[in-house]
Each structure stands twice: as C-alpha cells, then as structure tokens.
Amino acid sequence: MTAGAGRAHIIVLGNEKGGSGKSTTAVHVAVALAHAGFSVGAVDLDARQATVARYLENRANFAKKSGIELPSPQVAVIKDGEGDVDALTDQLLEWRGLDFVVVDTPGRDSPMARAALSKADTLITPMNDSFVDFDLIGQVDPDTFKVKRPSFYSELIWDARKARGRVDGGTVDWVVLRNRLSSLDARNMRRMASALAELSKRVGFRVAPGLSERVIFRELFPRGLTLLDVGALEDFSLSHVAARAELRALVGALKLPGWAE
Template identity: 65%
Template structure:
C-alpha cells in the first residue's frame, strides 16, 4: 500500500478524535491530495456524519467542497480482515485517515499497528494524561508509562522489525486553555518528560471553540473560507491553529495548505 496512513486513536472518548480526523482529511482533499477516511466507530459514526453533512450542504447551495471519500468498517468477527482488505485495495490514494473509536478493540489495535502517523488527541488534563503515563501526586513528575504507551511501543517495535518502517507518534493537546495556567504548565512538563522516554512528539491541537460544534451540521471547516458568510477574528485564530496542526504533522510530500 503506497498511501500514507494517518490513524487517530485514543481509548478515551471526548478528546476530539473525529473532529481532528475530519479536519485533517478535508485539509488534504482541499490541497488536491487523493484522500480517504475510514470510520471505525460504526455506532456513533461522527466523522461519517460530518462528511455526509458536508456533501448535503454543498448540494443545497451549489458549492464545491472537496472532501475525502468515506467508508465505515464495523467492529465484529471479520472486521480486522475487512480493514486489511480495504487498505490493500486502496490504490491511487495519497493518504488514508482512520478515525478509531474511543475504546479498546482488536480493530482499533489493528489500525494503530499499521499507522505511518499515529495521532493521539488528549484533553489538557491529568485525567487524559493517565492514559499514556502515571505521575506522582505530590510534584507531578512522571513515574512510568501507562498501558496505552506500552501498547504503542510494542506496536512500533513489531512494525520496525517486520517492515523496517518507522511510526511517527504525535500526542495532540486539544482544548488548550488560552491562559498560561498552572495545570497547563504541569501537563506540558509531564508530556515533555514522557515524550523523551517513549518517543512521541507533542503538538498543540484545536482549542475549545464553539465554532467547531456549530460547523458540524453543515460539514464545514475553517478552511472553507468562501463558504463562511461572516469570518470573524475568532475564525481567523481557529484557522491558524488548524493550519499549524496540519503543518506540524510533517506529512510526506505535503508542503503547506493553499493560502486561500
């Protein structure tokens, strides 16, 4: 498979996986890259619904809104085999984005093991940090990696041995506070310390903004400048965050988003 595989994975719900997955997929499509999105959460189908809303909004208003092709793979007895088949048959694509469910499953693990770029969004709190590392309660120093970090480490090791290809693991700090609060500093320091031990990169993600929720019914993103009637300063700031996120992923053969 020649397509670069970007997997959004985290066993906690509510961390912004689907929102981030859709925005990455749309950004790549807007840049003219042949992109597909595979939704592994067949129950909620958030990313699928987002892109369906995008198609319907474009049809109603006569707009051209580039988007990745979307498919759903339901968890079940043959799910891992179905995912493998879809990836093997994905000819002519530059990128495939996979949106994993917020729970552990054989299907989610299979997707993670195949990732070229693994993106783990977390909310900026020690509740979410606990997924990847444990901290000492008095001074917040990292004591050891948690179960999920160990799971990723094992998957990366197996991949390197069997395929000789690296996996770029990115931990995305979503819903960052605009204030330089003490909790923000502590979480940041813990992430940097753990990143040196288990080998992931830390990046700022998408802030907590109402506009991301408001755009869902229309399937729009901050990159759809021409389709947004009132473009405010808040939109400008959110758009800059999104562009920085895409650039920071360091995707192969992808320099930058179009300026428009």
C-alpha cells in the same frame, strides 16, 4: 499533487478516552489534506457513532444543496467486530493509490483498534490538557507531578510499533496533540508541558498543539464545513481567522510527506 510515497500514507487517530476531539481532528486533517490537493480516504471504524462519516455525509449534502464543490475525502465505514479486521486491510489495499488515508479508531481497546495502530505511518493521539487524560499514557507522582511510569496505552503503542516493524520494517511517527488548551490555569499548563516533555523522551512521541475549545468547530458539523471552506462560510470573522490558523498549524506540525503551507 501527490505525497510521493508510492502508497497511501496512513494517519491513525487513536485514544481510548472519549471527548478528546479525536473524530473532530480526523475530519479536519482529512479535509485540510483534500484542500491542499491530495487524494484522501477517511475510514470510520466506529460504526455505531460514525461521527467522521456523518460529518462528511453532511458535507456532501450541503455541497449538493448549495450547488458548490467542496474538496472532500472518500469515506468508508467499517464495523469494529472480531471478524472485521480483514475488512480494514482490504479497504487500505483498495485505497493504496491515494496519497493519504485517515483512520478514526473507536474509543476503546479492540482487535480492530490494534490492527489500525499497527498499520499507522503517523499516529495522532489527541488529549485534553488535563492529568485525567494524561493518565492514559503516563502516571505522575501526586506531589511532584514527575512521571513515574508509562501507562497501558503507551505500552499498547509500543506493541503496535513492533508489529509494524515486523510487517514491513516501517516506523510509526507518534504525535500527541494538546487539545482544548486553557488560558485560565497557567500552572496546570506548565505541569502538563513538563510531564509531556519528560514522557516523550521515554516512550518516543512528539508533542504538537491541537484544537482549542471553540464553539465554531461544533457549529459547522450540520453542514460538514471546516474553517478552510471560506467561500461557504457566513459572517467570517477574526475569531474564525485565528481558528483557521490553529488548524493549519496542527496539520503542519504533523510533518506529513508533501505537505507545504
């Protein structure tokens, strides 16, 4: 199966706040695309933690030990240093024949992170459903919760979009994922939804449902499995079915070329 773009469609995961589920989302999107029959590469730019690379290493080890085949992306780890930006460009050139390349950026501002943003076709910003995380992309009035202005990260994305346009005239589809939605605070959810809708019109992003706070996403890490690996999972339950549907809804909401449920 091919995405049909003539070159790899580049998906960049970007967020400068830790704990937003960025690396977890990157792995699951990459594996979901591999399961769908696409050729996929995964670039981990956080060489220190290397969460994506470790997840996929665990996946390869589990598959070998169990004597099974698991659809998996190719993986590369690139250091986030001043002189390493060219390494990212070289890796993307090497993988230009793939359908998709998923790039997980470090949770900080750096030349490497900015370079990755400027190469994105699809930019995914996962965020927890709280105004602490919302502050990354927009500031709200403390009394009315109305958006006052975009924040520094929205401005950074604006610059990245301009840089992408100058290079090849391409556009960046920015998707903000609402991860770890809580069913306990309906008022906060409504306020967040309203603020995101208002800001999205001002700075140009789409809002999509992300991944809930589920223990299963963390429990699968040592084996490198996802909820799409049904044949390798033990004690598959209704809660797993719900989580798998959530993952498929996430990937579907990205509206990636060639994707069909």
